[in-house]
Amino acid sequence: MNSGKSIYKGLIYKDLFLIKDAFPIAALAVLFLLFSITLGFTGGFLALCIMLLVFAVKIVESTLIYDETDGCDSFVLTAPVSREEIVRSKYLLQILLLAGAFLISAVLLLPISVLPQFSGEEWLYIMLIVGFGYALVYGAVVIPVYLKFGQHTSRYVAFAILVVVAGLYGVTFGISIFMEYAASTVPLLIAVLAVSFAAYGASYRISRKIYAKKEF
């Protein structure tokens, strides 16, 4: 039997091939935001980071929709691939894409650390970390919802969750301004990340149970 590592590679390839066509659109959006930043709009940094994180979670959501529409799960499950491996590949892909989006964002924020005209804009880093945590929570809720209810119900639920998460992000943004990025932001960041990862872990366990019972 193929090693688990190779199977995940195959399943993630499958998903990446699927959403390949969406990359040029994302690249255009990135270019647009980069352009806005060169015009001195520092808020563009934050918009860019958020867009990359949203893109990362929406990719996994899209693959779940494609899997359902094309009946691909029933095909994959005739191969020597377990249900658990399919679920794990989705969570793995989600983490990889979010980590990628986070790293790209962190690199894009580097000028803040070195260029004098951006001094005092360090709050962007904080909002990036918070954004990562919230994106993780969004994925943690949306993946099991899609696996359980299918795309027709879940797309509305996903939109509602996006609104809630965006609202929470706004509140966090407000709090961080109110606190003037004081030392208390560190515990806040730790709390956000801890809750996000705990939610992600719980979500994985729930998804495994849902998928184990699923019929195709």
Place this chain on the structure above:
Amino acid sequence: MQNAIEVHSLCKSYEGFSLKDVSFTLPRGAIMGFVGENGAGKTTTIKAVLGLVRKDSGEIRVLGNSTEDTAVRAKIGVVFDDLHLHKTLRIRQAAKIFPHLYEDWDAELFADYLNRFGLDEEKKVKDLSRGMRMKLSIAVALSHHPELLILDEPTAGLDPVVRDEVLEIFQDFMQDETHAILFSSHITSDIDKIADYLTFIHDGRILFSVSTDELLGEAGILKCTAEEAKAFDAERDGLLRIRKNQFGCEILVKNKEQLRMRYPDAVIDPVTTEALMLFYARGDKV
């Protein structure tokens, strides 16, 4: 030698439909035609065998194990009634995925099948005709050297020439006597061509599962008027099912030779799988 598929007392209920006590055995070295009208339960049975639907009760063994065991699935090639691959994938991209899913994936053999079937690697699944999609599905099913093929309407949508070619491929596959095929189809002439066993499912129940030699070789269709039909004794003469039409009636008989000896003037035709289906689906008990 262990059987390729053993299904015992399989039950599965949905709202408005259920599989009731489905049992059959496919020995290695044999092709089993799995027939029945639309909605009879063929696809549900196949999905239960593959572990895609959860059985309510019963036992299913495939190559001696449960299909929950992923190692068993490495030895099975599956063709559904349509290709369940992502529509936006190119064949070339799909070919990069399979080696990661199947340890015994034979890229050269897959390329050979693509060539043989005239499939362009650059084409996306959504741009393939139904026939082409079925060919791709068959190529995928065969390219990891399976021991068992489970085929759900594999020849649907194929023209007669390609169907013949595909049936030949399945017959080639059976050159290895440890191999086996479970073949569900509406195209009963395909079943007649290659099946060693015939399993007939009707309304979620298996009506019979026997060797085709025994069934098609022995059974026959007695043609007579309704008046003449009264002269026969159902039990003694082995009369199974009857269909009435405007010219008289047709009776499915268990053993045409025995009946011919008893009634030398009787008109008795050979039976086909299609005729059997019609007798059981639309005919009446004698």
